[in-house]
Amino acid sequence: MTGTLTERVVDVVVIGGGATGENVADFAHRRGLEVTLVERALLGGECSYYACMPSKALLRPGRVLAAARDVRGAAPAVGGMPDVAAVLARRTSFTHHWDDGAQVRWADGAGLDLVRGTARLDGERRVVVSGDDGEQVLHARHAVVLATGSVPTTPPVEGLPATRHWTTRDATSAPAVPRRLVVLGAGVAGAELSQAFARLGAAVSLVARSRVLAGFAPEVGERVARGLAGAGVDVHAGSSAVRAERPEGPDGPVVLHLENGTALVGDELLVATGRRPRTRGLGLETVGIDQSDGDPLMVDDSGRVTAVPAGWLYAAGDVTGRAPLTHQGKYAARAVGEVIGARAAGRAAGEPAPWSAHAATADHVAVPQVVFTDPEVAHVGLTAAAAREQGRPVRTVTADLADVAGASILADDYAGWAQLVVDDARDVILGATFVGPDVAELLHAATIAVVGEVPLERLWHAVPAYPTLSEVWLRLLDDDRERTA
Numbered sequence: 001m002t003g004t005l006t007e008r009v010v011d012v013v014v015i016g017g018g019a020t021g022e023n024v025a026d027f028a029h030r031r032g033l034e035v036t037l038v039e040r041a042l043l044g045g046e047c048s049y050y051a052c053m054p055s056k057a058l059l060r061p062g063r064v065l066a067a068a069r070d071v072r073g074a075a076p077a078v079g080g081m082p083d084v085a086a087v088l089a090r091r092t093s094f095t096h097h098w099d100d101g102a103q104v105r106w107a108d109g110a111g112l113d114l115v116r117g118t119a120r121l122d123g124e125r126r127v128v129v130s131g132d133d134g135e136q137v138l139h140a141r142h143a144v145v146l147a148t149g150s151v152p153t154t155p156p157v158e159g160l161p162a163t164r165h166w167t168t169r170d171a172t173s174a175p176a177v178p179r180r181l182v183v184l185g186a187g188v189a190g191a192e193l194s195q196a197f198a199r200l201g202a203a204v205s206l207v208a209r210s211r212v213l214a215g216f217a218p219e220v221g222e223r224v225a226r227g228l229a230g231a232g233v234d235v236h237a238g239s240s241a242v243r244a245e246r247p248e249g250p251d252g253p254v255v256l257h258l259e260n261g262t263a264l265v266g267d268e269l270l271v272a273t274g275r276r277p278r279t280r281g282l283g284l285e286t287v288g289i290d291q292s293d294g295d296p297l298m299v300d301d302s303g304r305v306t307a308v309p310a311g312w313l314y315a316a317g318d319v320t321g322r323a324p325l326t327h328q329g330k331y332a333a334r335a336v337g338e339v340i341g342a343r344a345a346g347r348a349a350g351e352p353a354p355w356s357a358h359a360a361t362a363d364h365v366a367v368p369q370v371v372f373t374d375p376e377v378a379h380v381g382l383t384a385a386a387a388r389e390q391g392r393p394v395r396t397v398t399a400d401l402a403d404v405a406g407a408s409i410l411a412d413d414y415a416g417w418a419q420l421v422v423d424d425a426r427d428v429i430l431g432a433t434f435v436g437p438d439v440a441e442l443l444h445a446a447t448i449a450v451v452g453e454v455p456l457e458r459l460w461h462a463v464p465a466y467p468t469l470s471e472v473w474l475r476l477l478d479d480d481r482e483r484t485a
């Protein structure tokens with residue numbers, strides 16, 4: 001560091017250039033504002049280099065082979081294992097070899113001012129960036145946006161901090177497939193990565209504190225647990241880890257001890273027990289925000305940080321804890337970018353109005369998520385349990401996906417399940433869940449139905465093409481009609 005200090009005034013400063021920050025910056029710039037985007041590592045953030053894209057690239061080859069094995073006549077052609085080196089190389093190509101040159105060119109083309117360095121708040125509208133060239137101070141005329149993402153949590157397991165282990169970053173960027181992998185945490189990341197590595201030849205043990213995918217309907221967890229077992233994953237459900245060690249030294253095997261006395265041995269240990277918002281070192285105290293490390297930054301639907309009444313500080317994406325998924329971060333980012341532009345132009349009286357371009361309203365009612373295991377899980381909105389916890393009068397309708405003609409074409413012995421959660425008073429869908437091979441693309445229809453609050457009576461006229469998986473909609477709606485007639 002040279003110690004040089006420069007000072008500049010810009011319209012908007014965005015801290016963090018992940019998917020969320022990039023989109024905030026782009027949308028604010030499109031509304032005529034001069035935007036500086038500060039990123040300290042790879043422009044593009046977690047999703048592109050260490051999360052969504054590489055994990056899906058690791059999963060896809062196993063799924064493709066399984067799909068062929070599930071079809072008589074095709075099965076004999078796919079007897080062997082995937083070419084692991086080629087799979088890892090394809091994964092690496094998706095991360096552009098962990099080089100962000102393409103993203104930098106995009107930012108340049110989009111008219112954004114990219115500053116490399118670590119940013120922190122230093123009082124109202126003031127951001128200090130420490131980079132290789134020294135420090136610079138940015139004064140924001142209109143807004144500062146925090147889009148700093150999240151970091152993995154480490155559970156309180158004795159010996160774990162001192163025991164070399166993988167985070168999801170290490171797993172998704174692994175240069176080789178370990179012979180034995182122990183995975184702690186059976187949420188979305190743990191389930192996906194267990195199956196990916198098992199299908200690439202690792203002997204995988206997965207520890208679920210309660211059950212696999214506990215945040216979803218029980219039927220989902222049971223089916224995915226069966227799918228994981230079918231891929232060779234040794235699932236330990238209802239077990240807590242109590243101690244971790246590498247008794248033979250840092251390069252020796254890792255042992256994870258469970259409370260029931262089981263000792264799981266691996267070459268690598270992946271800890272995938274959730275993430276917390278990245279707020280440490282952001283200088284929040286300099287703008288009067290007093291909160292514990294890891295707590296989410298609370299925002300209104302336009303992304304304004306509620307603890308800063310002057311209204312110049314915004315946050316979006318994982319750091320808000322609202323819906324820690326790439327697509328929801330980008331959605332919030334579009335609203336934040338738009339509203340900053342509108343407010344700067346004095347055109348945002350009364351905002352954020354629900355469902356306007358300035359409000360991330362869907363975060364409350366319609367967050368879609370796909371878990372890319374085999375079977376896949378696609379879910380949007382409320383589960384039945386969550387609806388009942390909220391005291392909502394709901395009914396559920398379920399269908400067996402195996403009964404749908406399109407499913408029988410996709411795979412011999414196709415197994416899958418679908419459920420709608422219906423608002424009993426208004427006859428609209430509050431939530432939908434599908435589990436089975438290739439259900440991911442069913443999800444957007446459900447998301448539209450939830451966001452549009454389409455009455456079931458009208459939805460019945462949306463005729464699914466034959467023979468597709470979407471025919472499950474017919475089964476669900478017919479069944480509901482019979483039962484409520």
Ligand SMILES: Cc1cc2nc3c(=O)[nH]c(=O)nc-3n(C[C@H](O)[C@H](O)[C@H](O)COP(=O)(O)OP(=O)(O)OC[C@H]3O[C@@H](n4cnc5c(N)ncnc54)[C@H](O)[C@@H]3O)c2cc1C
Pocket residue numbers: 015016017018019020021038039040041042043044045046047050051052053055056117118119120147148149150168172189278282316317318319324325326327328329
């Ligand atoms: C293994 C895994 C798989 C996932 N798969 C999916 C998936 O399939 N689909 C999906 O929707 N979501 C998925 N997610 C979640 C998704 O990755 C996140 O929701 C998303 O990356 C959040 O984007 P973000 O922009 O808010 O944060 P990030 O992507 O974390 O970006 C934040 C950026 O801010 C930078 N930064 C932080 N602090 C500072 C600072 N002080 N100064 C400058 N820069 C800073 C960081 O370097 C980083 O680049 C997955 C997550 C994991 C862990």
Ligand SMILES: NC(=O)c1ccc[n+]([C@@H]2O[C@H](COP(=O)([O-])OP(=O)(O)OC[C@H]3O[C@@H](n4cnc5c(N)ncnc54)[C@H](O)[C@@H]3O)[C@@H](O)[C@H]2O)c1
Pocket residue numbers: 155156184185186187188189190192207208209210213214215240241272273274275324325369370371372
């Ligand atoms: N396809 C996708 O959309 C996708 C894929 C991977 C990750 N993600 C996102 O990334 C984030 C991180 O994923 P994640 O799976 O780590 O988080 P998660 O919150 O989905 O799951 C964490 C799991 O770890 C368990 N756990 C916590 N402490 C534990 C302990 N001490 N012992 C055993 N289990 C413990 C929890 O019960 C939970 O099941 C989430 O927001 C997730 O939605 C999304």
